Amino acid sequence: MSVPQTRTSARYSRRALASVATAALIAGGAVGSGYLPAATPAFAQALPQTPIAAPEHPPGSFANIVDKVKPGVVSVKVKLDDAVSSDDEEGPGNQQGQNLQNVPPQLREFFKRFGQNGQNGGPPGMQPQRQGPRGAVGSGFIISADGYVVTNNHVVDHAKTVQVTLDDGRTLDAKVIGKDSKTDIALLKIKDSGSYPYVQFGKAAPRVGDWVVAIGNPFGLGGTVTAGIVSARGRDIGAGPYDDFLQIDAPINKGNSGGPTFNVNGEVVGVNTAIASPSGGSVGLAFAIPSETVQAVVDQLKTDGKVARGYLGVQVQPVTQDIAEGLGMAKPKGALIDHAEDGTPAAKAGLKSGDVIESVNGNPINDAKELSRKIAGLKPGAKVEIAYLRGGNSDNATITLGALPTDGSKVASLDTGMSGGQPRLGLGLAPASEVGLSDSGVAVVQVDPDGPAAAKGIEQGDVILDVAGKSVTRPSDVAEQIRTAEASGRKAVLMRVKSSKGVTRFVAISLTKNDG
Numbered sequence: 001m002s003v004p005q006t007r008t009s010a011r012y013s014r015r016a017l018a019s020v021a022t023a024a025l026i027a028g029g030a031v032g033s034g035y036l037p038a039a040t041p042a043f044a045q046a047l048p049q050t051p052i053a054a055p056e057h058p059p060g061s062f063a064n065i066v067d068k069v070k071p072g073v074v075s076v077k078v079k080l081d082d083a084v085s086s087d088d089e090e091g092p093g094n095q096q097g098q099n100l101q102n103v104p105p106q107l108r109e110f111f112k113r114f115g116q117n118g119q120n121g122g123p124p125g126m127q128p129q130r131q132g133p134r135g136a137v138g139s140g141f142i143i144s145a146d147g148y149v150v151t152n153n154h155v156v157d158h159a160k161t162v163q164v165t166l167d168d169g170r171t172l173d174a175k176v177i178g179k180d181s182k183t184d185i186a187l188l189k190i191k192d193s194g195s196y197p198y199v200q201f202g203k204a205a206p207r208v209g210d211w212v213v214a215i216g217n218p219f220g221l222g223g224t225v226t227a228g229i230v231s232a233r234g235r236d237i238g239a240g241p242y243d244d245f246l247q248i249d250a251p252i253n254k255g256n257s258g259g260p261t262f263n264v265n266g267e268v269v270g271v272n273t274a275i276a277s278p279s280g281g282s283v284g285l286a287f288a289i290p291s292e293t294v295q296a297v298v299d300q301l302k303t304d305g306k307v308a309r310g311y312l313g314v315q316v317q318p319v320t321q322d323i324a325e326g327l328g329m330a331k332p333k334g335a336l337i338d339h340a341e342d343g344t345p346a347a348k349a350g351l352k353s354g355d356v357i358e359s360v361n362g363n364p365i366n367d368a369k370e371l372s373r374k375i376a377g378l379k380p381g382a383k384v385e386i387a388y389l390r391g392g393n394s395d396n397a398t399i400t401l402g403a404l405p406t407d408g409s410k411v412a413s414l415d416t417g418m419s420g421g422q423p424r425l426g427l428g429l430a431p432a433s434e435v436g437l438s439d440s441g442v443a444v445v446q447v448d449p450d451g452p453a454a455a456k457g458i459e460q461g462d463v464i465l466d467v468a469g470k471s472v473t474r475p476s477d478v479a480e481q482i483r484t485a486e487a488s489g490r491k492a493v494l495m496r497v498k499s500s501k502g503v504t505r506f507v508a509i510s511l512t513k514n515d516g
Contacts, residue, residue, distance in 0.1 A: 051200050062213050062264075066225050069266045072199035074164040075217040076151050076188070076258060077171075078136040139216035139259030140164060140188065141268065142198040143298070147190030150298060151258030152273050153179045156186045164190060167197075167223060178301030182242055182376075184273050185294055186258075187301040199260065201291045202267035206230045206246065214250040214272055214286075216259030226251045228284070230269075235287060242373050245287035246270045252286035261288045268294075296377060310378035310401035313344020315504075316368040319356060322508030326468070326485075326494030327356065328392050334358045335368040337388075338496075339504050349386070349397040353496060353504070354469055356389040375401065391469060425458075425509065426451015429475035432463045441465045441498065442472050456507045461500035468493050482509075 138155030142148065149164055156162055156176055165171045172192050179186040190196065206212065213227045228250030235245040248261060252272050261270040270288025300307045316335040324332040334356040340347040351357075357365055360374045361384055378384065380403035387396050428446025432438035441463040447454050466472055467481035468490075478495075485493040492508045499505070 051198060062225070062227055065213055065262065065264060065266050066215070069199050069213075069260075069262055070215060070223060070225075071167045071197035072142045073215045073223070073260060074140045074142060074149060074166055075220075075222040076138045076140045076149075076155055076174075077163045077165065078138075078156055078159040079161045080136060080158050137217060137220055137255055138257040139255065139272070141260040142190075142196050143201070144198055145195045147174075147192070147194065147196045148177070148298075148302065149174060149188040149190065150260075150271060150294060151186050151188060152271065153181050153184045153186045154273075155258045156188065157181070162188060164188065165222060178305040178307075180297050180301065180307045182307075183289060183293060183297050185271065185289065185297045185301070187298050199262075199266070199268055201295050202263055202265070202269040205233075205290060205292065206263055206269045208233055211264050212248055212250055212269065213262045213264075214248070214252060214256065214259060215262070216252070216256035216272060218253035218255040220255060224256075231285075233290075236369060242293070242376055243369070244290060244293060244373055245274070246290055248286050248288055249284045250286065251284055256286075267291075270294075308380055309376040309404040310380055310382055310384075311345065311404040312371075312375045312399065312401060313341045313346040314351065314357075315339040315341075316357070316371060317505060318368050320508060322492045322510060323494060323506060325491040325510075326508045327389070328490065329356070329389070333367070334365050334389065335371040336506055338506060345399045345402050349399045351386070351388065351397060351399075352390075354390065354466075354494075354506075357386055358389055358394070359385075359387040361385050362387075376404070380404075425453040425478075427453045427458065429464070429478060431474050433473075437461065438463045438498070440471070440473060442475055442478055452509065453507075456509065458497060458507065459500070463498045465496045465498055465504065467495045 136155060136159075138151055140149045140151035140155075143150055157179065159176060162174045162176060163171050164174050172190050174188040174190050177187040177189050208230050210230045211227065212230055213225060215223065215225050218224050228248055230246055231249045232247035235247045236243040246261070246269070248270070250261070252275050256272045259272045260268045261272060263269045269291050271291075271294050272286060272288050274287040276283065276285040276287075297307055315338045317338050319327075319329070319332045319334050319336050321332050323336060324330075327336075337346075337351060337353055337355045337357065339353055340351050357371055359365055360371070363374065365371050365374065375384075378401055380401055382401050384399050384401060385396060386399055387394065389395075426448030427444055429442050430445045432441040432443040437443045444453075444458060444460055444462040444464065447458060447460050464472055464478060467478050468485050470477070470481050472478050472481065482493050492510050495507050495509060497505060497507050
């Protein structure tokens with residue numbers, strides 16, 4: 001059964017990637033149904049004790065690559081205690097659902113957006129809940145001879161016990177070393193001492209069009225191999241604050257969660273974590289966490305058992321075409337600071353609302369999401385060089401990053417930019433101090449529902465704080481700044497607006513004249 005989605009019928013689902021004995025539950029660890037134990041293989045051949053490598057150039061088939069890397073891929077089985085599960089029956093018109101109780105916060109909104117018809121905030125087809133122990137299965141891969149294993153966080157989240165099954169048929173106990181819900185990565189360690197076959201991460205990011213091979217445990221069928229190409233890079237599917245997925249067209253199904261995607265050199269270039277599907281099964285569109293992200297997270301999990309991320313302390317939003325015109329920029333790029341939190345590294349360095357961050361350590365920032373990933377990829381205490389634009393002039397600041405707060409705060413809170421609009425605002429305005437909404441600014445007391453400001457999302461009770469970078473306290477101030485922007489040849493004027501809920505954002509109003 002299809003799950004509604006904005007503009008497309010596809011559904012991105014981490015739930016559809018791991019197969020569980022009873023039900024699917026994203027990020028809580030439970031995953032699909034129908035685990036089928038494989039026949040016990042022979043133990044005749046000794047396992048290699050050196051890093052696995054494949055031929056530099058692909059042969060006529062992928063068989064040689066698979067022979068080399070397959071011993072380093074494992075199936076992951078998890079027992080979960082005191083968790084909620086749903087009915088495991090699945091048939092025509094019955095989509096496996098999940099309860100959002102155990103889903104990480106950053107994924108709850110994801111399911112609400114793509115599961116509008118579901119019960120209790122979940123997707124369609126949610127079945128009655130029941131209490132009791134349950135199991136989950138997924139995939140993983142060994143990254144060192146001493147038995148460290150990478151998988152998805154949502155495979156082992158809430159795990160009571162974890163076991164991994166090697167390619168030679170051995171099933172061994174493992175422990176969770178650390179997890180990171182924001183990137184959906186977990187690190188395990190096989191408890192038995194020994195030397196294990198392992199695979200290596202890629203030395204370079206794959207290009208769009210490169211061949212890739214995925215190996216995993218779909219529907220409990222361990223050691224399953226599929227192949228395809230990298231069909232896109234840098235995908236943001238709204239699953240977390242640092243989305244930067246590889247899009248691959250190798251068939252991925254329930255149970256592939258946490259499994260590796262290899263390049264033709266037998267190196268891991270991604271960790272399979274989500275699929276787009278109207279039915280829950282593969283339609284040949286999957287998403288993998290890039291290996292460079294995985295390595296950075298795994299290194300911290302191995303050392304500290306958790307991930308510490310850099311913190312700048314700004315709320316940012318995208319620079320749209322209208323906003324760029326309002327700021328006098330040639331083209332939309334960078335991250336617009338909506339608010340710098342008091343006492344944070346950004347505020348101490350003098351960054352403020354209206355600044356546009358253009359680069360970090362000399363690396364260009366194309367959008368607000370990229371700024372979040374760049375800062376989060378650095379450790380607390382790191383010094384960064386921030387280049388920013390203020391009032392049409394470029395400037396720089398050296399900032400020592402703080403630690404990302406653990407109370408749910410983010411490096412960058414993203415607001416969706418708006419576009420279009422006309423200079424006639426369609427607003428009734430009054431000094432905010434006179435209507436009791438604020439000590440400063442201009443209050444919106446009336447909104448024409450057919451006016452351009454309403455189309456921008458401005459609502460009654462909002463407060464306009466500044467226009468074109470100038471603070472406003474009376475309606476005449478707003479009109480004056482708009483006239484000044486028109487006279488200077490600006491195509492749009494930028495207003496900073498505070499909502500009735502206390503959230504501030506920038507709104508660009510086009511200065512194109514309206515006919516009539």
